[in-house]
Amino acid sequence: MPGPLSHIRVLDLSRVLAGPWAxxxxxxxxxxxxxxxxxxxxxxxRGWGPPWMKDGEGKDTTxxxxxxxxxxxxxxxxxDISRPEGQKIALELADKCHVLIENYKVGTLKKYGLGxxxxxxxxxxxxxxxxxxxxxxxxxxxxxxxxxxxQGMGGLMSITGERDGQPGAGPQKVGIAITDVLTGxxxxxxILAAITHRERTGQGQYIDAALLDTIVAFNANQIVxxxxxxxxxxRYGNAHAQVVPYEVFPTADGHIILAVGNDSQFTSFCxxxxxxxxxxxxxxxxxxxxxVHRGELIPLITExxxxxxxxxxxxxxxxxxxxxxxxxxxxxxxxxxQVQHRKLRVDIPHPLGGAAPVVASPLRLSxxxxxxxxxxxxxxxxxxxxxKDLLGKSDAELERLKAGGIx
Numbered sequence: 378m379p380g381p382l383s384h385i386r387v388l389d390l391s392r393v394l395a396g397p398w399a400x401x402x403x404x405x406x407x408x409x410x411x412x413x414x415x416x417x418x419x420x421x422x423r424g425w426g427p428p429w430m431k432d433g434e435g436k437d438t439t440x441x442x443x444x445x446x447x448x449x450x451x452x453x454x455x456x457d458i459s460r461p462e463g464q465k466i467a468l469e470l471a472d473k474c475h476v477l478i479e480n481y482k483v484g485t486l487k488k489y490g491l492g493x494x495x496x497x498x499x500x501x502x503x504x505x506x507x508x509x510x511x512x513x514x515x516x517x518x519x520x521x522x523x524x525x526x527x528q529g530m531g532g533l534m535s536i537t538g539e540r541d542g543q544p545g546a547g548p549q550k551v552g553i554a555i556t557d558v559l560t561g562x563x564x565x566x567x568i569l570a571a572i573t574h575r576e577r578t579g580q581g582q583y584i585d586a587a588l589l590d591t592i593v594a595f596n597a598n599q600i601v602x603x604x605x606x607x608x609x610x611x612r613y614g615n616a617h618a619q620v621v622p623y624e625v626f627p628t629a630d631g632h633i634i635l636a637v638g639n640d641s642q643f644t645s646f647c648x649x650x651x652x653x654x655x656x657x658x659x660x661x662x663x664x665x666x667x668x669v670h671r672g673e674l675i676p677l678i679t680e681x682x683x684x685x686x687x688x689x690x691x692x693x694x695x696x697x698x699x700x701x702x703x704x705x706x707x708x709x710x711x712x713x714x715q716v717q718h719r720k721l722r723v724d725i726p727h728p729l730g731g732a733a734p735v736v737a738s739p740l741r742l743s744x745x746x747x748x749x750x751x752x753x754x755x756x757x758x759x760x761x762x763x764x765k766d767l768l769g770k771s772d773a774e775l776e777r778l779k780a781g782g783i784x
Contacts (some may be wrong), residue, residue, distance in 0.1 A: 380407015386571065388502040389413065389451065389472040390458070390467075390491075392420040395525075395588065396480035397447040398509045398561025403476070403568065405738045406745045411470065411763055412448065412754070416455040416782055419756040420444060433730030439684055445733050449725060452751070452759035455784050462492050463781050469768050471496045471503065471517055475575075476568055480508040483518050493583050502581040504571040510589035520590055524554035528597045531556070531592030536599055539614040548612070560591040572616035583638040621667035622646075622675065625704070633687050636680075636700040640664060649697040650681050725752040759783050 382620065385408040397412075404410040414420055426441035436460040454470075457463040460632040471477055477496065479486055486492050491503040507513060509524020525752040528534050528550045538549030571582050593600070599610040602618075610618065614632075617623035622643075626694070627634050637643045640663055647656040655661050655677065660670040667674055682690065687703060693703040702711070710716055724732035740747050764770040764784070776782045 380405075380748060381742070382689070383407035383409075383554060385409070385476060386474045387411065387476040390477065390479040392480065394420055394447060394557035395564070395586075396478050397422075398558055399506070399508070399564035399568065399586075400451065400478050400741070401447050401449060401559070402565040402738075405521055405740060406413055406751075407745070408476075410451040410734060411474070411759075411767075412451045412453050412469075413452055413456050413467065414756060416757070416784060418544060419453070422447075422693050430727065430729070430733055432550050432727075435481070435731075437572055438729045438731075439729070440729065440733070440753065440755070445735060448753040449733070449735050449749060451754055453626070453754035453757055453765055454760045454763050455757035456760075457783050458489055460783060462778070465765070466778075466783070467491055468496065468499070472500045473502075473503050473767050474503070474505045475572070477569075478506045478508070478564070480483075483507075483509055483513055489546045489669070497581065500581075501595070502575055502579060504575065504581050504584065505588060506568055506584040508564055508586045508588075509589065509711065510588045512590060513585045519588075524588070525550055527556040527588045527592045527743060530598075531589060532596050532600070533592055536596070536610050538585055538612045539617075541611055543614060554598070555595075556588045556592045559595055560586055560588050563591050563594075566693070580657065595657050616671075616675075617680040619668065619725065620664060622678050624675075626679055628682055628685060628687045628771075630686045632704055633682075633690055633692070634702045634704065634776055635682070636702075637699060644666070644698055645697045646694065646699045649693045649699060650678075652677070652681055669730070681759060713753055723780070726760065727752040741760040 381405055385403065387400055387403050387408050387410040389396065389410050389412040391400060392396055392414075400410050400412070411504055412420075414775060418424070422444045423441055425443040427437070429437040430440040430442065432438050447557055455464055458467050469492070473479045487495070496503055496505060506540065509518070510527065511517040529548070534548040534550055539546045566582065567584045567586065571584060575581055583709065602608075603610055615625040620638060623636050623638070624634070626635050635646070637646055643661070647653050655674070656680040661667050661674055687694070691701055691703065711722055719737070721737045723735050723737050725735060727733045735749070735753070738747045761775055764775060774784070
C-alpha cells in the first residue's frame with residue numbers, strides 16, 4: 378500500500394530544524410520531498426559534527442548526526458538560488474510540486490523571485506509554507522530568531538528550572554530545540570489541512586508559521602491559568618504546580634519520578650511505601666490539600682523514598698499501580714524492553730556504506746504505515762535524477778550547470 382501522501386511532491390527550501398522536521402514528517406508519510414541545498418556546503422547542519430555517521434568499516438564519514446536526524450526519505454538537489462539561472466530552475470521545480478516549504482528571513486525569497494505570489498501565478502494550487510521566527514508581519518517580522526530566544530521570549534523558561542530559594546535556582550531552557558520541533562509539527566498539521574482543502578476545492582494557500590506563535594501556544598495551560606487567576610506562573614523545578622506529589626525523589630541509589638495523579642493513587646502510594654497514615658491526614662487527604670501543605674508533605678515523602686533503591690521502588694510502585702519511572706540516559710532509553718519492542722531505532726542502509734541510525738517516527742498508521750525508503754541523502758545525491766526525470770534536462774545541460782556552479 379503506498380503511503381497516504383505518495384501523490385504529493387514537496388519542494389523543501391528549508392534548512393536546520395523546523396522546516397526540515399515538517400518536510401520529514403511529510404516524507405515519512407510517503408511524499409516525494411526534494412530538498413534544495415547550496416552547492417558545496419548544503420544544509421547548515423551537515424557541518425554540525427562531530428559526531429559523524431560511521432561507514433561500513435566503522436570510520437567517520439562527513440555526514441553529521443544532526444543532519445541524519447531530520448532528513449530521511451528526502452532527495453538532495455544542489456542549486457544556487459541566489460543566481461538567476463538557479464532561480465529559473467527553482468521555479469520550474471515549484472511548478473511540478475504540490476507543496477513548498479521555506480524558512481528564509483521575511484522577504485528573501487521574494488527578492489529571489491521565488492515568493493508566494495510569483496509561484497502562485499504559474500502554480501495556483503501550490504501550498505506555500507513559510508517558517509520564520511516572528512511571522513510575516515508585525516514589528517519583529519524582519520528579525521532573525523533562534524529556538525533559545527523563543528524559549529525565553531515565549532515564557533517557557535520562566536516556568537522551567539528550579540524554584541527560587543533552591544540550589545541551582547533560575548530559568549532554564551529545555552534540553553532540545555523544542556520550539557523548532559514544535560513549529561515543524563504545527564507546520565505539518567497546517568500543510569495536511571491545506572492538502573485536504575485543496576483536494577476538495579482545487580485551491581492552494583499560504584501558511585505563515587512562526588516560532589513565537591508556536592511556543593506561546595505550547596504554554597497554553599499555564600497561560601490560561603494566568604488569564605484566569607491573574608497570578609504569574611512560577612518555576613517549580615521537577616515539581617508540578619497543580620499536582621502533589623509529582624516530582625523527582627532521591628532513593629538509596631539514585632533518583633526516580635513519582636507521579637501521583639489523583640487521591641486514589643496517593644492512598645496506594647502510602648500503602649506501598651509503608652506510611653498509610655499519611656493518606657488519612659486531613660492535610661494530605663485530597664490533592665487540593667496536598668498543594669496547600671506541599672512544604673510539609675514533600676520532606677516526609679523524601680525521607681521515606683531514601684529507604685529503598687530505585688529498582689525496589691519501581692517494582693513496588695508498579696505493583697500498586699502508582700505511576701513512576703526511571704530517569705534514563707539515552708543509552709538506557711534504547712536498552713528498555715518497551716522501546717526495543719516498539720522498534721524506536723531504525724537503521725537505514727546508506728550510500729556511503731554502513732547504515733544511518735535514525736529514530737523511528739511515532740506516527741503509527743494501521744493501513745498506511747510509515748516507510749523508511751531513503752537514508753538521509755548525501756549532498757546533491759539526487760541532482761541529476763531529479764533534473765533529468767522531472768525537468769527533462771539533458772546530460773550536456775547538466776554538465777554546463779555544474780561547470781557554472783549553478784548545481
